[in-house]
Amino acid sequence: MRERLETDISSDIRAMAAVSEQIGLFFAAQHDLRPNDFRALMHIMVADMEGRPLTAGELARLLGTSSAAMTYLVERMIESGHIRRESDAADRRKVILRYAEHGMEVARGFFTPLGVRTREALAGFPDADLDTAHRVFVALIEAMRTHYKDLGSAS
Numbered sequence: 573m574r575e576r577l578e579t580d581i582s583s584d585i586r587a588m589a590a591v592s593e594q595i596g597l598f599f600a601a602q603h604d605l606r607p608n609d610f611r612a613l614m615h616i617m618v619a620d621m622e623g624r625p626l627t628a629g630e631l632a633r634l635l636g637t638s639s640a641a642m643t644y645l646v647e648r649m650i651e652s653g654h655i656r657r658e659s660d661a662a663d664r665r666k667v668i669l670r671y672a673e674h675g676m677e678v679a680r681g682f683f684t685p686l687g688v689r690t691r692e693a694l695a696g697f698p699d700a701d702l703d704t705a706h707r708v709f710v711a712l713i714e715a716m717r718t719h720y721k722d723l724g725s726a727s
Contacts (some may be wrong), residue, residue, distance in 0.1 A: 585712065599682050609654070611635060613679075614657060616669050622694060625660070625668040654678070 582656050599608040619626045625632070632642035646669065649655045660666035671679070685706030694702060 581708070581712075594687070602682070603678060604652075605654075608637070608645060611647060612649065612652060612673065613671070616668060616671060617679075625658075625670060627666060627668055631669060649675075711727060 582605075596610045596614065597607060599605070600607055606651055610636060612631055615631055616626055619630075627664075628642050628646050629639065633646075636641070637645070646655070646657075650657065650672070653672050655669050655675055656672040657667050658670050660668050697705075
Protein backbone atom coordinates (compact mmCIF):
# COMPACT_ATOMS: atom_id res chain seq x y z
CA MET A 573 0.00 0.00 0.00
CA ARG A 574 2.71 2.51 1.00
CA GLU A 575 4.80 1.82 -2.11
CA ARG A 576 1.75 2.32 -4.36
CA LEU A 577 0.92 5.63 -2.66
CA GLU A 578 4.50 6.88 -3.07
CA THR A 579 4.47 5.83 -6.73
CA ASP A 580 1.12 7.56 -7.25
CA ILE A 581 2.42 10.77 -5.65
CA SER A 582 5.54 10.70 -7.84
CA SER A 583 3.36 10.21 -10.90
CA ASP A 584 1.07 13.05 -9.79
CA ILE A 585 4.04 15.41 -9.42
CA ARG A 586 5.28 14.60 -12.92
CA ALA A 587 1.78 15.20 -14.32
CA MET A 588 1.52 18.51 -12.43
CA ALA A 589 4.95 19.57 -13.71
CA ALA A 590 3.95 18.69 -17.28
CA VAL A 591 0.68 20.62 -17.25
CA SER A 592 2.38 23.50 -15.43
CA GLU A 593 4.93 23.67 -18.24
CA GLN A 594 2.11 23.71 -20.82
CA ILE A 595 0.43 26.60 -19.01
CA GLY A 596 3.76 28.43 -18.75
CA LEU A 597 4.50 28.02 -22.44
CA PHE A 598 1.01 29.31 -23.30
CA PHE A 599 1.56 32.34 -21.02
CA ALA A 600 4.96 32.97 -22.59
CA ALA A 601 3.58 32.80 -26.14
CA GLN A 602 0.64 35.04 -25.25
CA HIS A 603 2.98 37.71 -23.85
CA ASP A 604 5.80 37.48 -26.41
CA LEU A 605 8.15 35.85 -23.93
CA ARG A 606 10.63 33.13 -24.66
CA PRO A 607 10.36 29.89 -22.66
CA ASN A 608 13.52 30.80 -20.72
CA ASP A 609 11.98 34.19 -19.89
CA PHE A 610 9.03 32.44 -18.28
CA ARG A 611 11.34 30.07 -16.40
CA ALA A 612 13.27 33.10 -15.14
CA LEU A 613 10.05 34.75 -13.96
CA MET A 614 9.07 31.59 -12.08
CA HIS A 615 12.46 31.36 -10.37
CA ILE A 616 12.31 35.04 -9.41
CA MET A 617 8.81 34.65 -7.97
CA VAL A 618 9.57 31.46 -6.03
CA ALA A 619 12.79 32.85 -4.58
CA ASP A 620 11.09 36.11 -3.60
CA MET A 621 8.18 34.30 -1.93
CA GLU A 622 10.66 32.15 0.02
CA GLY A 623 12.44 35.30 1.22
CA ARG A 624 15.63 34.71 -0.74
CA PRO A 625 15.49 37.00 -3.79
CA LEU A 626 17.87 36.19 -6.63
CA THR A 627 20.75 38.03 -8.21
CA ALA A 628 21.30 37.74 -11.95
CA GLY A 629 24.24 35.41 -11.28
CA GLU A 630 22.13 33.09 -9.13
CA LEU A 631 19.40 33.08 -11.79
CA ALA A 632 21.97 32.25 -14.48
CA ARG A 633 23.09 29.22 -12.47
CA LEU A 634 19.48 28.06 -12.01
CA LEU A 635 18.77 28.39 -15.74
CA GLY A 636 22.13 27.00 -16.80
CA THR A 637 22.97 30.03 -18.93
CA SER A 638 26.10 32.11 -19.39
CA SER A 639 26.43 35.50 -17.73
CA ALA A 640 26.24 37.16 -21.17
CA ALA A 641 22.98 35.35 -21.99
CA MET A 642 21.63 36.25 -18.55
CA THR A 643 22.50 39.92 -19.03
CA TYR A 644 20.60 39.89 -22.32
CA LEU A 645 17.61 38.13 -20.72
CA VAL A 646 17.51 40.51 -17.74
CA GLU A 647 17.81 43.61 -19.92
CA ARG A 648 15.04 42.35 -22.21
CA MET A 649 12.77 41.54 -19.25
CA ILE A 650 13.40 44.94 -17.65
CA GLU A 651 12.70 46.71 -20.95
CA SER A 652 9.42 44.78 -21.33
CA GLY A 653 8.39 45.79 -17.80
CA HIS A 654 8.31 42.29 -16.32
CA ILE A 655 11.15 42.65 -13.82
CA ARG A 656 13.25 45.33 -12.17
CA ARG A 657 16.58 45.56 -10.40
CA GLU A 658 16.70 46.55 -6.77
CA SER A 659 19.52 47.03 -4.26
CA ASP A 660 19.55 44.39 -1.57
CA ALA A 661 18.51 45.95 1.75
CA ALA A 662 21.10 43.87 3.65
CA ASP A 663 23.97 44.52 1.22
CA ARG A 664 23.63 47.66 -0.93
CA ARG A 665 26.37 46.39 -3.29
CA LYS A 666 24.21 43.40 -4.21
CA VAL A 667 21.54 43.81 -6.91
CA ILE A 668 18.51 41.54 -6.81
CA LEU A 669 15.78 40.87 -9.35
CA ARG A 670 12.13 41.50 -8.53
CA TYR A 671 8.86 41.49 -10.43
CA ALA A 672 7.97 44.93 -11.78
CA GLU A 673 4.41 46.19 -11.31
CA HIS A 674 3.60 45.58 -14.98
CA GLY A 675 4.87 42.00 -14.64
CA MET A 676 2.71 41.45 -11.56
CA GLU A 677 -0.37 42.83 -13.34
CA VAL A 678 0.21 40.57 -16.35
CA ALA A 679 0.73 37.52 -14.11
CA ARG A 680 -2.35 38.30 -11.98
CA GLY A 681 -4.50 38.73 -15.08
CA PHE A 682 -3.42 35.38 -16.47
CA PHE A 683 -3.17 33.27 -13.32
CA THR A 684 -6.14 34.54 -11.26
CA PRO A 685 -8.56 32.14 -12.98
CA LEU A 686 -6.20 29.26 -12.08
CA GLY A 687 -6.26 30.46 -8.46
CA VAL A 688 -10.06 30.39 -8.51
CA ARG A 689 -10.06 26.87 -9.96
CA THR A 690 -7.51 25.77 -7.35
CA ARG A 691 -9.66 27.10 -4.50
CA GLU A 692 -12.69 25.35 -5.96
CA ALA A 693 -10.74 22.08 -6.32
CA LEU A 694 -9.58 22.26 -2.68
CA ALA A 695 -12.87 23.47 -1.17
CA GLY A 696 -14.03 20.00 -0.14
CA PHE A 697 -10.87 19.13 1.80
CA PRO A 698 -10.63 19.81 5.53
CA ASP A 699 -7.84 22.11 6.74
CA ALA A 700 -6.03 19.16 8.34
CA ASP A 701 -5.78 17.42 4.94
CA LEU A 702 -4.47 20.59 3.30
CA ASP A 703 -1.90 20.99 6.09
CA THR A 704 -0.74 17.42 5.51
CA ALA A 705 -0.59 17.96 1.75
CA HIS A 706 1.47 21.12 2.29
CA ARG A 707 3.93 19.24 4.52
CA VAL A 708 4.20 16.51 1.87
CA PHE A 709 4.93 19.08 -0.85
CA VAL A 710 7.55 20.81 1.33
CA ALA A 711 9.28 17.47 1.94
CA LEU A 712 9.19 16.56 -1.76
CA ILE A 713 10.49 19.96 -2.86
CA GLU A 714 13.37 19.66 -0.41
CA ALA A 715 14.15 16.14 -1.67
CA MET A 716 14.15 17.40 -5.27
CA ARG A 717 16.35 20.41 -4.42
CA THR A 718 18.81 18.15 -2.61
CA HIS A 719 18.88 15.78 -5.57
CA TYR A 720 19.49 18.71 -7.94
CA LYS A 721 22.37 19.98 -5.78
CA ASP A 722 23.86 16.48 -5.73
CA LEU A 723 23.61 16.31 -9.53
CA GLY A 724 25.57 19.58 -9.74
CA SER A 725 28.29 18.37 -7.43
CA ALA A 726 28.65 15.13 -9.43
CA SER A 727 29.66 16.97 -12.61
